[in-house]
Amino acid sequence: MDKGLALRDxxxxxxxxxxxxxxHDIAPGEVLTVMGPSGVGKSTLLAFITGTLAPDFMATGEVWLDGHNITHAASHQRRVGILFQDDLLFPHLSVGANLAFGLQPGGSAAQRKAKIAEALDEVGxxxxxxxxxxxLSGGQKARVALMRMLLSEPCGLLLDEPFxxxxxxxxxxxxDMVFDRAKVRQLPVLMVTHDADDAQAAGGVIVTLGG
Incomplete structure (x- = not known):
């Protein structure tokens, strides 16, 4: 699979x-949901994909993203976006400055400002x-966190029980907003959750761990 996210053995x-x-292979715009109770290793799987696996774990197999083997790439080079339970916005920065943090380097100040305005408009x-x-309300913070992540132009999206x-x-x-934005951008999505409603809403394949 040239495009998408592939977890190979x-x-x-x-x-x-x-x-x-x-x-499992996750095609662009599709969602793979990994379900299971706390402690079964859901977040550990995401840590392996992002290159942040704790040293007390051992992992084998490969992670491929858009045709590239990223298994041993540095975390910042993997082009994988992730959303967590907490929005993790920087409290000392404005909403716009938080979004600017996600932008790729380059472009004029005016161009960067325009991208931020466009991102905010996209989520109302x-x-x-x-x-x-x-x-901001909880929902507004979630929208800002989503757009900050998307402005970093990831090739894949990981969801660590963000809802x-x-x-x-x-x-x-x-x-719905997160799944819609991912589908529009044709991003493969891997979501970990213990919530059946989240899994059903994702509309994709569900893998159950520890069952």
Whole structure:
């Protein structure tokens, strides 16, 4: 598979004991959901993909992204975006400055400002560039975190239970927005969750760990 995210015979062990095994291709615009209870290794799998696996884990297998083997690439070179449970916005920076942090280097100040304005408009937050993140609602923070990640121009998207702290109505809204934005950009998505509603909303293949 030239495009998309491929996990080829990925096996992770801890202290010699098998933790998980995954072998799957995720096409552009599709979502693979990995489900399982806490402690089964879902976030550990994401750490392996991003190159941040803790030293007490051992992993074999390969990670391919858009035809490139990124298994041993430096974390910052992998072109993988990730969203966590917490929005992780920088509290000392404005909304616009948070988004600027995600932008690729280069371009004039005017061009960068225009990209930020376009990103905010895409998620219904026009005019929010100068706002303090502390003044935003949970849903607004989630949108800013999503666009900051997308402005880094990733080739794949990882979701580490990013909807779990949102209330039910907001959860569905933000979840749909994330999946829609990923589909528009034709990004392969790997989501880990223990929530059946999230898995169903993703509409893709579901792999269950520890079942």
């Amino acid at each position: 990925v096996t992770i062990t801890k202290e010699g004991a098998p933790l998980l095994s995954v072998n 937050l026009s005019g929010f560039a100068d706002r303090d993140p502390a003044t 779990s702290r949102l209330d039910a109505a907001l959860r569905a809204q933000v979840r």
